[in-house]
Amino acid sequence: MSQTPELVVKDLHVAVEGKEILKGLSLEVRKGEIHALMGPNGSGKSTFANTLMGHPRYEVTSGDILFKGESILGLETDARSRAGLFMAFQYPVAIPGVTVSNFLRTALNARLAAPKGNGDGAMPAKRGIAPKEFRALLREQMGLLKMDDAFAVRYLNDGFSGGEKKRAEILQMALLKPEIAIMDETDSGLDIDALRIVSEGVNALSGPDLGVLVITHYQRILDYIKPQFVHVMMEGRIILSGGPQLALELEARGYDWVRNGKETAVR
Amino acid sequence: MNAATNATVGIRDEYTEKYGFHDPDKFVFKIRKGLDRDIVEQISALKGEPAWMRDMRLKSLEIFEKKPMPAWGGDLSHIEFQDIYYYVKPAEQEATSWDDVPADMKRTFDKLGIPEAEQKFLSGVGAQYDSEVVYHRIKENLEKQGVIFLSCDHGLRDHEELFREHFGTVIPPADNKFAALNTAVWSGGSFIYVPKGVHVDVPLQAYFRINTRDMGQFERTLIIVDEGAYVHYVEGCTAPTYSSDSLHSAVVEIIVKAGGRCRYTTIQNWSNNVYNLVTKRAMAYRDATMEWVDGNLGSKLTMKFPAVHLMEPGAHGEVLSIAFAGRGQHQDAGAKMVHAAPHTSSKIVSKSISKDGGRAGYRGLVRVVKGAFDCKSSVNCDALILDERSRSDTYPTMEIEEDRTSIGHEATVSKIGDEQLFYLMSRGVSKEEAAAMIVAGFIEPVVKELPMEYAVEMNRLIQLQMEGSVG
Numbered sequence: 001m002s003q004t005p006e007l008v009v010k011d012l013h014v015a016v017e018g019k020e021i022l023k024g025l026s027l028e029v030r031k032g033e034i035h036a037l038m039g040p041n042g043s044g045k046s047t048f049a050n051t052l053m054g055h056p057r058y059e060v061t062s063g064d065i066l067f068k069g070e071s072i073l074g075l076e077t078d079a080r081s082r083a084g085l086f087m088a089f090q091y092p093v094a095i096p097g098v099t100v101s102n103f104l105r106t107a108l109n110a111r112l113a114a115p116k117g118n119g120d121g122a123m124p125a126k127r128g129i130a131p132k133e134f135r136a137l138l139r140e141q142m143g144l145l146k147m148d149d150a151f152a153v154r155y156l157n158d159g160f161s162g163g164e165k166k167r168a169e170i171l172q173m174a175l176l177k178p179e180i181a182i183m184d185e186t187d188s189g190l191d192i193d194a195l196r197i198v199s200e201g202v203n204a205l206s207g208p209d210l211g212v213l214v215i216t217h218y219q220r221i222l223d224y225i226k227p228q229f230v231h232v233m234m235e236g237r238i239i240l241s242g243g244p245q246l247a248l249e250l251e252a253r254g255y256d257w258v259r260n261g262k263e264t265a266v267r
Numbered sequence: 268m269n270a271a272t273n274a275t276v277g278i279r280d281e282y283t284e285k286y287g288f289h290d291p292d293k294f295v296f297k298i299r300k301g302l303d304r305d306i307v308e309q310i311s312a313l314k315g316e317p318a319w320m321r322d323m324r325l326k327s328l329e330i331f332e333k334k335p336m337p338a339w340g341g342d343l344s345h346i347e348f349q350d351i352y353y354y355v356k357p358a359e360q361e362a363t364s365w366d367d368v369p370a371d372m373k374r375t376f377d378k379l380g381i382p383e384a385e386q387k388f389l390s391g392v393g394a395q396y397d398s399e400v401v402y403h404r405i406k407e408n409l410e411k412q413g414v415i416f417l418s419c420d421h422g423l424r425d426h427e428e429l430f431r432e433h434f435g436t437v438i439p440p441a442d443n444k445f446a447a448l449n450t451a452v453w454s455g456g457s458f459i460y461v462p463k464g465v466h467v468d469v470p471l472q473a474y475f476r477i478n479t480r481d482m483g484q485f486e487r488t489l490i491i492v493d494e495g496a497y498v499h500y501v502e503g504c505t506a507p508t509y510s511s512d513s514l515h516s517a518v519v520e521i522i523v524k525a526g527g528r529c530r531y532t533t534i535q536n537w538s539n540n541v542y543n544l545v546t547k548r549a550m551a552y553r554d555a556t557m558e559w560v561d562g563n564l565g566s567k568l569t570m571k572f573p574a575v576h577l578m579e580p581g582a583h584g585e586v587l588s589i590a591f592a593g594r595g596q597h598q599d600a601g602a603k604m605v606h607a608a609p610h611t612s613s614k615i616v617s618k619s620i621s622k623d624g625g626r627a628g629y630r631g632l633v634r635v636v637k638g639a640f641d642c643k644s645s646v647n648c649d650a651l652i653l654d655e656r657s658r659s660d661t662y663p664t665m666e667i668e669e670d671r672t673s674i675g676h677e678a679t680v681s682k683i684g685d686e687q688l689f690y691l692m693s694r695g696v697s698k699e700e701a702a703a704m705i706v707a708g709f710i711e712p713v714v715k716e717l718p719m720e721y722a723v724e725m726n727r728l729i730q731l732q733m734e735g736s737v738g
Contacts, residue, residue: 053693056685081695093690097708106704107694155708172694 004069005030006084006211007052007180012063014044014051020061021047023236031179032208036222036247037215039233040255045215046090048233049184053087054080067180082111086178088169090185094157100168101152104175105134111176141174145201163194170201180211187221199224219251232258281731282508286379287538289478289507290371294397296356297479301349304328307451310354314420314454317427327440327450334444340599340630341568346542351483351514353452355397361418363404372396379505381474388720391416393473397482398454409467414498415460416471419487422458429460433491437520437548437576446546449485449518456486456517461496461527470499470532470718475515477506477541483514490520492527492555499530501721505565508538512567515541521549521557525579528556534721536728537565539595548574548603554581560716561588563598564728572630574603577611577642584613587713589725591732592625592657601630601662604644606672612643618710622653622732628660633667633674640671650680651709653702703733 005028014022021044029035039045051058052065054077064071072080095103109128129137138152145167157165166186173181183202187195202225206212214225222230222244230247232240232255240246240258250258298309307328311321336343362368365382376382376394385392391405393416400418409416415426423430440450457473477484492498506513515537523529529549537543543566549557559573575584586602604613619627629648650659661678683705691701707714707726714722 053689055689076698077689077692078695078697078701081693087693089690089693093684093686095687095691095705095708097711098704103691103694103704106700107691107696110695110697110700176694 006068007213008066009052010064010066012048012051012065013061014047015059015061016047016057021236022051024063025233025237027231027238029180029211029213031211033229034206034212034214034225034227035229035231036227037213037231037233037238038217038219038247038250041217043233044236045217045233046184049087049090049182049215052080052085052182053077078110081176081178084179086173086176086181088166088173088181088183088186090188092157092160092165092169094155094160096155096158098156099153100156100171101135101138103156104138104172105129105131107172108134108175137175141171144174144204145171146197147171162189163191163197166190166194166198167201170198170205174201174205177209179209180213181205183212183214183216185215185217187216187218195221196224219247222247234259281734282538286505286536287508288378289480289509290375292479293369293371294355294357294479295359297352298354300352300481302328302351302353302452306353310452310454313354313356316423319431320423323435323440324451324453327447330440331444331447331451334447336444337570340570341597343542343544343568345512346514350481352479352481353483353485354454355479355482356399357396357478358399358401361400361421362402365402368394368402372401375476375478376402376474379474379476384472384720388469388718389472390467390469391471393418393457395455395473395475395484395486397477397479397484400455405471412465413462414465414467415458417458419456419458419489420454422489426458426460429491430458430489433489433520433522435520437522437550438518438546443546445516445544446518449487449516449546452483453485453487453518455484456488457490457500458488459490459498459500461492461498463493464495465493466497467499470501472501472503475502475504477513477515477537480507480509481511481513483516486517488517488519490522490529490531492521492523492529494524495526496524497528499532499718501532501534501718503534503536505536506538506541509540511540513541515543515545515566517545517547519545519547523549523551523555523557525553525555527552528558530558530560531573532560532717532721533562534725534728535561535563535565535569539565539567541566543569543571545569545571547571548576549584550576550578551582551584553579555579556583556585558585559587559602560713561586561600562713562725563588563590563600564732566598567595568597568599570599572601572603572632574605575613576605576607577613579608580610582608582611584611586615586617587716588615588617588629589710589713590617590619590627590629591729592619592621592627593732594623594625596625596627598625598627599630600628603632604634606633606635606639606642606644609638609640609642611639614644615646615648616713617646617648618651618713619648619659620651620653620706620709621657621659624656626658626660628662629678630660630662632664634665635667635669635672635674637668639669642669642672643674644672645675646677648678649709650678651706652680652682653706699733703730706733
């Protein structure tokens with residue numbers, strides 16, 4: 001693993017409406033790796049995910065985010081996505097009147113039209129995947145996620161159950177083929193069956209061409225998605241990193257164990 | 268040209284290129300500017316009309332002169348009635364073959380895709396250029412079934428009895444100032460009669476084009492759908508982009524007899540210098556259905572409230588309305604439903620969008636007269652505001668004189684959400700395209716009611732309105 005990691009976060013400080021939330025977060029994720037980022041409520045997990053994706057509400061006050069060796073702080077959200085970054089939302093947003101199929105085709109075409117890694121945000125030229133080819137691709141991916149065909153013509157996230165929303169996120173990920181995917185509390189609001197299906201989806205997609213960062217409060221999802229690296233986040237920075245056993249230990253002993261004894265726990 | 272117009276150069280350029288061009292003035296006859304008895308008499312004489320029509324025009328002129336300007340709705344104070352050409356005759360006669368349409372005009376309609384659409388998906392086409400219809404044709408099989416589709420002038424000439432029986436009965440000249448004006452100077456428009464039980468499966472279309480500067484277009488349309496018959500009529504319109512204003516003031520009267528159904532679809536795309544002040548009303552009789560699908564994208568100011576009077580039990584009325592106001596535009600759109608009989612039902616769905624300081628809204632009336640029991644009405648109006656500078660108005664009026672009715676009303680106003688934009692952009696879609704998608708989704712409930720070709724056209728026009736807009 002000599003080459004540069006695809007995602008490098010360096011001493012990141014982020015403020016929301018003037019209040020500092022992230023206070024020096026550093027992290028590296030390579031393609032082919034699965035990382036879990038765990039932390040209690042209010043530790044800054046979702047701020048981190050949204051900052052990676054470029055949400056305008058989050059202001060980077062210092063530090064840097066490098067994607068494939070280049071800073072992406074100057075890139076708009078859409079350019080980051082086209083460069084190969086993906087976030088599965090904790091709360092996917094409903095877009096009434098826009099079908100899943102229409103949306104995905106537009107998103108896919110935006111990606112195909114823009115040269116990879118080109119972050120100028122320009123309107124892509126009108127070309128892309130043929131409707132027939134797209135439908136076949138969509139049907140195939142929906143099949144893998146055990147989604148009914150009728151799903152494609154429903155309005156995006158509009159009236160979806162919690163499980164349907166998360167499955168739709170995975171479907172988008174499957175079609176857009178990112179290099180680094182951030183799963184922002186994908187497990188929240190899911191029953192066991194849905195959790196298993198969604199996890200199987202992520203596992204099916206992961207491999208040498210994809211790096212995954214699973215952000216979660218609970219250990220539960222890690223029964224299904226096996227990370228090689230586990231990080232514990234508190235008060236805006238990562239205070240502890242380790243292997244898979246760290247998640248189990250955390251589950252058994254609670255966040256207070258880290259909070260109180262982190263001096264002794266770190267090495 | 269001022270700063271405000273400069274800022275919209277991108278959008279206006281696109282309109283100018285696609286629709287805003289104009290042909291050199293090559294009219295056959297242009298009446299002097301202004302409005303008086305002499306002008307009205309000249310128009311009538313040029314058309315060789317019967318005396319009753321001329322008298323009705325003159326009486327309407329008097330009504331027009333007496334009635335004050337409406338004091339509500341949009342700003343009408345800049346209309347100079349004496350500074351308008353009320354009649355411009357573009358060609359010697361109405362053609363039934365595109366080859367016989369004067370070259371400039373044919374080129375214009377070619378650019379607008381009308382002959383192509385006629386070939387592909389229409390039952391008949393009328394094309395009006397300034398004051399007169401220059402092309403008119405209906406498919407032979409419909410003609411054989413007794414369907415009449417003519418310019419309104421030819422309707423009067425060829426079917427005077429049927430014409431006179433209905434003309435001005437749905438919208439009398441005294442209805443409002445602009446209905447009176449139209450009745451005084453009307454020219455062109457469509458006359459349609461669908462005989463009992465005949466279904467015109469493929470739409471009839473009329474296209475209205477203004478070419479001359481400072482021109483007023485006053486087309487008149489009369490549609491009679493006989494018992495158990497069906498027709499879908501579609502109208503479209505565009506005009507050159509001029510720095511001075513034009514006036515378009517139409518009257519559309521529709522009669523739907525027992526068990527008949529009429530759908531009237533408008534895709535209004537006038538240039539942003541046109542005042543569009545239109546009165547549209549239908550009478551629906553026993554078990555008849557009248558549907559207005561009204562898309563307003565263009566014009567400087569539109570004031571238009573398609574109405575259905577539900578005259579007998581079982582009648583049903585619908586208005587599906589989209590209003591999109593960009594910079595410098597005011598869309599005062601809406602609907603009226605009058606329940607004049609028991610067991611009648613109505614539905615209004617209104618979607619208005621405003622951006623770049625535009626103003627769009629819904630103005631509506633639902634009236635249930637005393638004794639019209641067991642009526643159902645639902646009104647649903649949603650507004651989407653794209654930025655802080657833009658405005659949306661909702662004026663829903665309910666006049667319910669009968670207790671035994673069921674009336675539902677829902678209204679929402681929303682702003683285009685940052686979270687929606689972020690979500691779509693996080694999938695690689697640009698901000699502009701994301702906003703256009705949200706808007707397209709917003710109007711989808713209305714657009715899905717359109718025939719495929721028009722749905723595509725509507726979405727394309729919305730896209731055009733959206734370009735260069737989100738900052």
